[in-house]
Amino acid sequence: MNPERGDTDLLAQHDYQAAYIFDPENGETPGRPSKKRRVSKQTKGASSTTEDSILGFVPLLNGAEKPDFVKLRAQLYRESWGKVENRIQDALRESNSVTLDQVATFVGEAKEAADDKIPSAFIITGSNLASQNLLFEQLSESLQAASKSKFVRLRSSEAVSLRAMLKKIIREVTDANSDSAGENLQMTNGQDIRRQYLDYDLEALHAYIKTDPCEHIFVAFEDSEGFESGLLCDLIPLFNAWRSRVPFTLLFGVATSTELLQARLLKSVCQQIYGAQFDAVQSGSILETVFKIAVAAADVPVRIAGPLLRSMLERQQDQVAGIQSFVSSLKYAYMCHFYANALSPILAAPDHGAPALQAEHVEALQYSSSFQIALEKVIAESDVSDVDDLSAFFVQQVANLATDCGSRAAAQRQTWVSCAVRGLEVLRAVSTGSTNFPQLVIEIYRHGDEELRLGPSSEADHAALLTRLTELTTELTLLQKEAESKGISLHSKYTGHNTTVRTTVIRQRVHLSKDTMALSEEDKQMTRIVDDTIAAITANLDVVPPNEVFLAESWLYDSKAPSRDVFVPRPRVVFERSLARPSDYLACECCQESHDGVQPTLPTTSILYQMYLETGSLINVADLWTAFHAAVSKEEEDERKVLMLFYRALAELRALGFVKGSKRKADHVAKLKWL
């Protein structure tokens, strides 16, 4: 038997199975343990450290990239993203810590205070399901760490009936410690308990608690809105009744408000609850924190360009996507940058002991737009008039620029980031409307910003700015003192107090005119100081667009398309296009020229789809068949064959959800999609 044949046989055998193990080497008996073990040993023998792995990076530059650089890119990706990811994880953990502490304290106190009521914490999480998940995970961790307790998470989708929920709670509590203790004995213990009782009998839990006492059993209703109110009304009194024997504590994740939840419960049930409300951090503020530390911070390895960022943030709002999806998008941007950009390792190459750049790198460099901008600048500055051989001169300049470009680019990037981030900070300071604005600005340039990992500025321009600003502030203080001693208040011409609006009525029409009060000598001086301060600051605010900075390609990621394609698919558009214009995908000769009407050479489903587009809401299959036959018979003579094609196309349309059967008329189908 030749291998190809065997392969297809194997496939045919598996095609109708629900699932099978893909194992082309020993396929005849999928999942035979003995053979697998041998395979796994073999692979283990050939193991190497994961640090070296190249993560499936492929050589770029038309395949000419050396393995060293491929490895370097993979390594850089791991390092850069690892750094940012750790930072994000820390921030996320921290963001909920306040809520977690509050809940823990409440739980500790409530045990005594609650009397005959059941302690319950209502946590207002906001509408985002995805971020709830993280919160409850953290709650579970922190509460179990704080005291000896068990944590059971319930979701409304799993909670079909009272019995199912009780089963789940009992199972999770009795099984939970099997992996924490890791002892078989305990596990069998738990199973024994369940064997004695019905598996939804809380007596089992009681018996279990006796052998393994714990302070709390937390039951978390993650999406309390999703639970049937009847179910909750049954459960809560039940837990309360058992509280003397089993220490239940309830946690409710509330997306809307506790009032709404209360309105859904019976009054008698509400009276049994001893509750407190906690507000989880809203996703907006978490997003801001993450944005600051992972995108805006001065030391992030890859900078994300504006348009892409905007689309990422818009997605957060439009699609109510969680913070996780923002992090995913960010990660994807990093992945794209290092996976597909051959210039990405240039900046870091010297530090990582990489070999000199390849000729292909240099060539790629020369085509980058920022390089060309730099080259134009060099040529414009140099005197070309007395150069004999222009092309040689040109080549020389290119070579000059290309040598040691990594460190130079790194320096320029440093400068740009420092200027840009500081500029943004100044603008933010403006928007706060603080009274000692110049002081804030000085602070920004002198000390930087802790949160944004921005150190003191080292630029020469900034030093000048600082001295100028300090001068101006001292001048201002002097002036203020002087004014104080004279007992007058200082105004500049911008203050607005010194203009009055005069109203005159001439011939039944109202004329408004503005009058400016005369400025005193001090006021004029004040005005000058204000003007100078503004001028000094604005002179430093301007930065060139990032993509014009020398070799910005190596640290700036700005393509919007991959992120959009990967995270916001538009399947309908894709389907519409592939069916309406198959030649876009197939690139075939036969379907390209545009005749009037339907071309018989198109894939048959396409033909049928185009007819489908012209139909109304109810389709007569007999007529459809006639039309199809007329169109296809130009290519295919045999009627039965055409019918076979028709069958296939119709079945596909059905599978794609375009049509469904209709009973309104014989041999009719109903149209379902208007793409």
Added chain:
Amino acid sequence: MPPRKAQNQSPIVVNSQSPRKRSRSNANHETESETPSKRRRDALGADDITNRENADHQHESMTNGFAEPSPAEKTPTTTPRKRGRPPKPRPNGDTPTPRASDPRTPSKRKNKDGEDEDATPRRQAGADRSARRKSARALIESVVGNDDSDAEPDGIAGAIYDSSEEEAAGEDGDKTDATPSKDTPEKRGRKKRDKSPTPPRDLPSHELYFLHNKPGKPKTSNNTLSALSLLTHDEYFTLLREQTDRHQSQIEDLEAFHAKSFPQWTFELSQGFSICLYGYGSKRPLLQRLAKQLYQETPPGKTQRIVIVNGYAQTTTMRDILSTLGLALNVRIPAGPPPNMMQVLLASLASAPDTILAILVNSIDGAPIRKATHQATLAQLASHPQIRLIASADTPDFSLLWDVGLRSSFNFAFHDATTFRPFTVELDVVDDVHELLGRKARRINGREGVSFVLKSLPQNARNLFQLLVGEVLIAMEEEGVGGGEDVGVEYRMIYNKAVEEFICSSEMAFRTLLKEFHDHQIITSRKDAIGTELLSVPFGKEELEAILEDLMS
């Protein structure tokens, strides 16, 4: 819903306008006096005026298109009434470009009266029509009247508006010469056609939806497929085998193109993303290829197990999937409710931290695993760091399967993988089509399918099936029914016969054999009115005979 109406109208206007206009000006070559033109305008009036609000811009440009040097004498005929709106062309000018005229002018009102007097003696239908027209006009006048009061043309725009109207009117005025009797019915006939035009092209899809879903009887012909003998499974597969796709090489190229992305996808997988491939065409071969690639590229230091799940297979259940996953990890998971199985699976994954489990799901939006609970289980699997999930989705609506929570635990990276491959395995074409037409219930691939299934079963299973088919055929003979669906044979009776013929020795074994058939959907069972269990084979008589022949040979 007024906005819908308005939007609906405009494209129709765009289409119908130019031909109507053209023909009208043709007609004008024949017509003569002033009166006819007035009456004609009236007949048109209501409809055209409704359009004008929407088509304001259009008719402006249209009339400009008609522009010719205007004869000056026509202009002064109007008595400018309250406002200096578009007054000049009124007396005979506006017939060909009715939209360009002001419907509220005095001359028009006079016209209306004249028309009514004219119309009453004619036919009942005519009266009806004019009544309807009147009410329509009343409506329109109130609307247009409001319009007029605040939209007074002045300045340059107004001047342009006026002059363009003048020009158009002047031109038309020159040509007005139609006889009354001929003209009116002709116009009416044309108007009717305008009302039910062939669906205008390039409507946005939501507009098309409303256009198609207008209340009323569907207007489709009464043709049926009765003349056509439908395909059987046999014929279908014979024809399919002969068929060669003219795009075969392009399809191969397309798949090779997608295959170039494999390293990228592997990278994405390794970074915790799941992959979802969507687009038209079967992606099964592509996933197969990807599985091969993954198999060869097991990351060093890891063990990789690859499991392929067929979401399209009718018999797929979560239990099957989970137990296969368990097998891949060398764990035999006791069958139970999926959450329990899940726990065992995750525990065994945790005990083998070097193992990567790659799950390739064909048709994640297939009917058997479409349920929310199944998707939740898959999402839970996908979010596990040791599990990599690659899924293909066949329908355009797959993204509706997941809410925000599921979506974030799946963490999908979507890729367009349009393949144009026919769905050979995923679909049961003949049955699907017949079901669509309401002809037959579903079953597996007919005679071929049965023999395929039986080939993989032991001899006594084959014997049992032969027995069953024989009994069903006898029952059919007795009852004289053509269709096999309604004929059943008693479970007890078959069991006894099977024991007699030494096919099986216990009921347990008998049940096991039947279960196998049932899983492959080659038998059905139901209870009759008094609770006797009946077994049946879901095939027609001819097919049963053919199957029996196959079995005997």
